[in-house]
Amino acid sequence: MTEGAEAKTLRLNEIDNVAIALTALEVGEDIATTPIPRSHKVATVDIAAGSHVLRYGQIIGKADCFVPAGSHVHDHNMSMSDHTKDYAFASAANPLPAPDRSRTFQGYHREDGRVGTRNYIGVLTSVNCSGSVARFIAEAADKSGLLDAYPNVDGIVPIVHGSGCGMANRGDGYDILLRTLAGYARNPNFGAILLVGLGCEVLQLADLVGDRKITADGCLRYMTIQQMGGTRRTIEAGLTHIASLAVFANQASRSPASVSELVLGMQCGGSDGYSGFTANPALGVASDLLVQHGGTSILSETSEIYGAEHLLTRRAVSADIGQAILDKITWWEEYCALHGAKMDNNPSPGNRRGGLTTILEKSLGAVAKGGQAPLSGVFDYAAPITSKGFVFMDSPGYDPCSVTGQVASGANLIAFTTGRGSVSGYKPAPCIKLSSNSDLYARMGEDIDINCGDIVEGVALAAKGAEIFETLIDVASGRATKSEDLGFGGVEFVPWQIGAVL
Known part of the structure; x- marks a missing residue:
């Protein structure tokens, strides 16, 4: 594999047996022995039939047949497999540095003590x-x-x-x-x-x-x-x-408010093979910065943490909170089975075209939005968020439905990562769009607020996370997002519907 600024493939963990193609590869180019689409996986070593496929240092599936080194690894030769059950409750709930409450934004102060970013x-x-x-x-x-x-x-x-x-x-x-x-x-x-x-x-x-x-x-x-x-x-x-x-x-007007009053709903939609190492972890850095400033960030989409829930249970501040995550996963498994579905129905066709193969792979990338902060609470869909810090709210993976729950829970700001492209907005909460790759930003820059594809080109993850954090503060203070400029937000209220229609 080539390395440095001209790298054509990227291996994300030293124990991984696949790398990500940073550009479309022809046979004989870099390590490719078959054509490899951009953002898809290429085997770095021979992978025996039935063996685990590893990305992020984690299991993302199994090889369905012998996969020679240099081959394209996707749904034609790999599939879902068992994944770790080592939940190790609260074993990695490492506190971030003490909150810095000196930062402010210009918000609307309400009678109940909360602060709005719009009026x-x-x-x-x-x-x-x-x-x-x-x-x-x-x-x-x-x-x-x-x-x-x-x-x-x-x-x-x-x-x-x-x-x-x-x-x-x-x-x-x-x-x-x-x-x-x-x-x-x-x-x-x-x-x-x-x-x-x-x-x-x-x-x-x-x-x-x-x-x-x-x-x-x-x-x-x-x-x-x-x-x-x-x-x-x-x-x-x-x-x-x-x-x-x-x-x-x-009668309300903007005045200084602590950044601790920001409640950020985090989403990813139309993800691709880049999302898990560019836009999502960059948003995770911004999430950690918000938590360090005393604010709240909400991770959701329970069906899209499946296979990565062990990373959250380890960061839970207590065994009860870790168990609450597992209880949600169990409910979803039973709910899907009741309706003849399965959790690996996700990734979507667009996700697969972008290089994602199993829900395990997608979930490991999606969880990166949550940064490294301890998990301080688990909440039902649309339930009021009563904990500061990094929390989880149960929801489907359908983006408008999930964001609707986050706004109902109190989110006054939304950040949305995408690798395939997304056009939506979520009034009354302004939505910041983040692209996982530079090609998408070049094509859909009128809809995307921040390009995270330049992380592949050498921009530090910490620097991109800081850029996102500063943008969040600017938007909270009144700067319009691309989706607001375009007038989105009129049809994206989608409550989660469960139960019989009578």
């Missing part, structure tokens, strides 16, 4: 039946120029979804939807909230309001279409409410 008015719906009317209200307010007089308000965000009725009024499905909507209503990036229901749905507005105060000059209003007398009257009433809420929300 939106949310129009939240209890049921799909009120979704169109919520959009009509937001559109009418935008067309009227209602917010022109309120410079501190970032906009109006309708939060619509496909559920809220035709479901049981108890159980996991109901609890998750209620928790998700209630979490959005409390997210610090909303300066004011208008709740809109139909009136007869299973999930009632009163349950969403809970113990929150409803006052004429406060930040929360609610109404139902049936009570108001139909679509037109509801829109008119909604505009009146929005005008009042804008007055309230506009």
